Amino acid sequence: MAEVDIRKLNVWFKDNHVLKDLTLTIEENAVTAIMGPSGCGKSTLLRAINRMNETIDGCRTTGEIYIDGQNIYNGNTDVYELRRRVGMVFQKPNPLPKSIFENVAFGVKIHKLADGKKLNEIVERSLKEAVLWDEVKDRLHESAFSLSGGQQQRLCIARALAVNPEIILLDEPCSALDPIATQKIETLMRKLAEKYTVIIVTHNVQQAARVSDYVAFLYLGKLIEYGPTKQVFESPKHELTERYITGEFG
């Protein structure tokens, strides 16, 4: 659990100014949805929180992001440790070309958190937490690609949970999934919020309404509105938000 305090965040990709002066505080122990039309910078905002933007050439970031009071953009941040604390789940399920077990164990081994019996326990706990254990417990050593799309996505969640994160970022985690798999992930997100800070990017307004406690609406790289989900959906302060929620554009 950790609070994420974003101060005057700007991100450029080469000459493209993607995020403009974003300031918001993301609450711990809750699901925060970042919504907005395609290209508004939602994913960039998410990827600023675990500094994944900088794996792309030509990215430049200014401003600060404080996690538990520590600015992750100051010079002495250990970016690998940061990414352990801030887990990420991608739009398209991306299991590694390894067994189900090895996928979950991967991060644990990288960070040398455990081995042997303790590692087995962590894998089991993480898969249970991601509500996948019962479906895979008899086939842990089969390829992760033998799972269905929805199962793969829950495997990716389990993989992120295995390294003891405090924050879970989900980048449109359901956009490649069918409605039943989507529902399972949404239920899971609600459960995860009891223990973690959950931040989800979605372009699906209904999904934001269903799963989130807080919602941020981004448009053309600017934060238009941010507040408790109920309040934003029932009485949006900004006209753009209202038009987006009612499906006038998107």
Next chain:
Amino acid sequence: MMRSRSWEKVFFTILGAPAAICLTVFFWITSVLLTGIGTIRLNLLTTSALQGGLFEMIVGTAYLLLGAAGVAGPVGVFAAIHLTEYARHGRLIRVIDQAINNLAGMPSILIGLFGYAFFCRQLGLGISLASGWLTLALMMLPIVIRGTEEAIKMVPYNFKEAALALGASKWETVKSVTVPSAAPGIITSILLGMARVAGETAAILFTSCVLVTRGLPKSPFEPVMALAFNLFVKIVALGESPDKVFGIALILFLLVISFASVGIALRIYYRRKQPWLR
């Protein structure tokens, strides 16, 4: 419409001709060589050259190949990893790229000459197995580097992203995700490199081979016998009639074909096993 369709057919037929020619030539060579089967008896393979057998040539060729792969494999793979994953793209990389292309197209006699001048004379390795390894490795390198680069580029970016997002460093990602995923392609490129130099004559002509040795080389610093070299010398220098050397030619042919086939078979096998490559 009809007209352009029929033209299309004509052009495709013309384009198919080179493929047909390749096939014809290949089967012709095969059939000619297979007529040589009669001249070899199985015990030739295990009989010493001193008694007119091929034993030292076959083992010598294997020594040369394995040693060259032992040098070019690691060097080529690390070079390719550096070029694809670490190097910043700029003028230097373009120059290196072009140098690799030039090395691939370099006539093997020139590589052999360089090997003689540098490895044999300058480094003082003399006419030896070691000089042969290094010279052949020079010829294999462009194939291994290019093949490995291709294999690494085929690894989907989202594998690397997954590892990075879990807090893996770049090297950990390369070591535990990128290279294992590219391994089949890397192994294939090493095998194809070996196939390329298996029949190589010019490069070993004056760097590592002699016509007859007393038994197998006892150290990497002794000269060695090889199939291709013997074939060449027997025909050109000793003027033996071609039917006398059919056996050597056939074994050499089978050796090259089998390296290439194993390489291709592995590639097909792993394509099936690795769904993301499809």
